[in-house]
Amino acid sequence: MSDVRPAQSVTLRNRKPLAPPFHRHIAKSKLMNRTCQIGDAVLIYDIVATEPTGIVQVNQATLFLFE
Numbered sequence: 001m002s003d004v005r006p007a008q009s010v011t012l013r014n015r016k017p018l019a020p021p022f023h024r025h026i027a028k029s030k031l032m033n034r035t036c037q038i039g040d041a042v043l044i045y046d047i048v049a050t051e052p053t054g055i056v057q058v059n060q061a062t063l064f065l066f067e
Contacts, residue, residue: 013066
């Protein structure tokens with residue numbers, strides 16, 4: 001089993017470009033203090049990159065990037 005490391009950044013890609021911007025805030029809230037990895041989905045977003053790669057723990061210091 002792989003080690004879970006703190007997420008430095010998580011990149012999310014929007015599946016619905018016309019969705020309202022406040023969905024970003026909701027997605028951040030749903031990911032906070034949880035683990036995620038590339039391929040996971042939250043709301044209308046797909047997680048397309050994490051730094052470091054693998055399973056990461058999202059925390060207050062995590063930078064969220066949106067494509």
